Amino acid sequence: MLQSTLDKDRVHRLHVAVIMDGNGRWAQARGLPRTAGHREGAKAVRSVVEAAPDLGIGTLTLYAFSADNWQRPQPEVRVLMELFERFLHSERDKCIENGVLLNIIGRRDRFEPRLLRAIRRAEAATAAGRTLHLRIAVDYSARQALMDAARLYQSTEAQNADSYSELLNRAINSRPAAPDVDLLIRTSGEQRLSDFLLWECAYAELIFTDCLWPDINGQELERAVEEFHRRERRFGRVVEARELAS
Ligand code: FPP
Numbered sequence: 001m002l003q004s005t006l007d008k009d010r011v012h013r014l015h016v017a018v019i020m021d022g023n024g025r026w027a028q029a030r031g032l033p034r035t036a037g038h039r040e041g042a043k044a045v046r047s048v049v050e051a052a053p054d055l056g057i058g059t060l061t062l063y064a065f066s067a068d069n070w071q072r073p074q075p076e077v078r079v080l081m082e083l084f085e086r087f088l089h090s091e092r093d094k095c096i097e098n099g100v101l102l103n104i105i106g107r108r109d110r111f112e113p114r115l116l117r118a119i120r121r122a123e124a125a126t127a128a129g130r131t132l133h134l135r136i137a138v139d140y141s142a143r144q145a146l147m148d149a150a151r152l153y154q155s156t157e158a159q160n161a162d163s164y165s166e167l168l169n170r171a172i173n174s175r176p177a178a179p180d181v182d183l184l185i186r187t188s189g190e191q192r193l194s195d196f197l198l199w200e201c202a203y204a205e206l207i208f209t210d211c212l213w214p215d216i217n218g219q220e221l222e223r224a225v226e227e228f229h230r231r232e233r234r235f236g237r238v239v240e241a242r243e244l245a246s
Contacts, residue, residue, distance in 0.1 A: 013058030014092040014225070017181045017197055018206070020062055022188025022212030037078040040214035042083050046091070049100065051218025052132055053151070055225045056110040059178045062195050067107065070080070070230070071235035084138055085115050088122040099131030105172040134176060145172045168199055180204070184190030185221075185227045187213045205231045 020041060027037030054061045065080055088102070096100050102120045111119070122202060148171035153164055169177035181197055181204040189210040193201070207224050232239065 010172040013056050014182045014228075015052040015061070015179050016057050016060040016183045016185065016221075016225070017061040019184070019186040019194060019196055020045070020064065020213040021190055023214060025188065026214040028242055031056075033234060034076060034116045035154045037104055037212075037214055038076075038080055038083055042087055043215050044216045044232070045087070047217040048111075048221045049091075049132070049134055051221050052096075052099075057132065059135065061105070061137060061178065061181070061197065062192070063137045063140065063241065065106075065140070066195060067144060068115070068141055068195070070110070070139070081112065081115055084136070085118045087136075088118040089105070092122050092125050095126045095129060099129045100126060101129030101176075102126040102134045103133060103173070103175055105135045105160070105174050106138050107144070108139070108173060115237055116198050126177075133176065133178060137172075137177060137196070140172065140196070142193075146151075146199060148172075166198070167177075183207065183224065185209065185224050187211050203233065206235065212215045 016234070023037030023041040024034040025033050025037070026040060045064075048062075049060065052168060064084065069080075070077060085102075091102070094100075102122050104123070107121070145168055149164060149168040152167040152171065153159065156163055156167065166177055178200070181201045181220070184193075184197070184201050184204040185207045186192075186208055189208065191208045196203075205228050207227055209220070211220055211222065
């Protein structure tokens, strides 16, 4: 009973998605290899995950590796995969302690068996988490997900946007299914979506910050959430003067 109440509560809290960009430039500005930026970026991940629940965030989706990122130099890809695996091991107990449900979204058929095992273990160990659904997108492509979900959709009976969303969640291994994105943040000054959550961001508020990802922390996240609350969300409707005055 309590469990399901909390679950509902999480769904009614914010879904914030972040395109973590700028690790390479952060490192280059310091004369360091790009991989140093990724290592520092992993620290920033910990910082925002810790801050998220107190900011009313129930689902946090972080874009860590796109399907197109496989085209980066092999040594960089290797370091990133190692960082993901290490993160899954090192954060598992903290996630359990803090009620964080850890979930990797995206394809799974191109990972090394070791990484796949670490993903499955971390997801199973944190499955009871109710404070925060932390989704880390690895080998993720929104277009691929949309095509996969479309294939599943053909054989469903209830054909509407909600049932399609369910299938899309299933196609990317989101367990549990996540609600639509409320706020999408992209760091490093770039202003594009880069094949990330294209369906789920239909009515998302977008915030672009010049801050490079490794410089992001809980305070920066708080600033973005505050700006989000100042926005007027209309979902295509007209806001009555009465509502504006209240
Ligand atoms: C984009 O910046 C960032 C990535 C492709 C990797 C993101 C990885 C992390 C934040 C660290 C590891 C994450 C976890 C979850 C442990 P970029 O390299 O494209 O930066 P640039 O645009 O400045 O070159």
